[in-house]
Amino acid sequence: MKKLLLSASLLMMLFSCQNEEKLGTDDTTPIASARKCESDEVLKRQLLENPGMAQRLQEIEDFTNEFIEHGHHNRLVNGKIEIPVVVNVLYKTTAQNVSLAQIQSQIDVLNKDFNATNSDYNSVPALFSGVKANVGITFVLDQVVRKSTTKTSWGTADAMKKTNKGGIAPTSPTTKLNLWVCAIGNGILGYAQFPGGASATDGVVIDYRYFGTTGTATAPFNLGRTGTHEVGHWMNLRHIWGDTTCGNDLVADTPTHNTANYGIPAYPHYSTCSGTPVEMTMNYMDYTDDAGMYMFSLGQKARMNAIFAVGGARNSFAQP
Secondary structure, eight states: OOOOSOOHHHHHHHHHSOOOOOOOOOTTSOOOSSOOBOHHHHHHHHHHHOTTHHHHHHHHHHHHHHHHHTTOOSOSGGGOEEEEEEEEEEESSTTTSOOHHHHHHHHHHHHHHHTTOSTTGGGSOGGGTTTBOOOOEEEEEEEEEEEEOOOSOOTTSSGGGOGGGTSOOOSSTTTSEEEEEEOOOTTOOEEEOOTTSOGGGOSEEEEGGGSSSSTTOOTTSOSSHHHHHHHHHHTTOOOTTTTSTTOOOSOTTSOOOSSOOOSOOOSSOBOOSTTOOBOOTTBTTSOOOGGGOOBOBHHHHHHHHHHHSTTSTTGGGGOO
């Protein structure tokens, strides 16, 4: 069984990484052919900039492990979590000013994927059918904020979240999930802030070409799964391969993956890590194309539940 603690060695690894700020190029580059998420890199940068954050992350992991160990897999306020979503649209071109229909399509995908009503949920192989999860979290569009910009791309240094950088500050970030839709650059599909970061930068950023299922959404990332993947990070899920060869995603019921998987891998795809397990390539936290990912696991659900529980890092979202 994989160790579920955020170990001292993992924290040291995060601190030792170089602080590379992704500045972006421009949004006229070809559509990405492979998924590229910068959530882990942004976390490493935040740890370097805020040394006290490491202790906060360890406290969140300690709480999560205690929550899971004691079997508190069901929560809390009325047994239901409904998250209001604020969508912040930064646009230089008409295409980047995504329509309300495109925004609603992303909300719809989140609701399907987090409530196991996605049409491909039944495609989960029998091997994983016992651990596939209905997370049971719903999302409601609260408001859309739009702002014209002269920026060609925004990068991953959180400029889109700061008014003094030409961006849009988050609305009520302790009770509403803020999504930023903009041109990120460098082939990056999106990134999220993990629990434990500053509320002033909390939320999820998605490039306008990989957002929702209509309008500017472009294959093979046109099924809204970039949003599902990034919101998974926002709810404290790591990449399924643990961002290192045969790494640890802090979830017990996901197989150990060699590394990220791309495209739509043929099943079964065997890991060469210890035990050579069949990899859960259809998990939302892998790097497959949108059509190749369609499940969370029960262990991932437990991690997500923990952050909304009383005492959890995002409990303010679960208040009535």
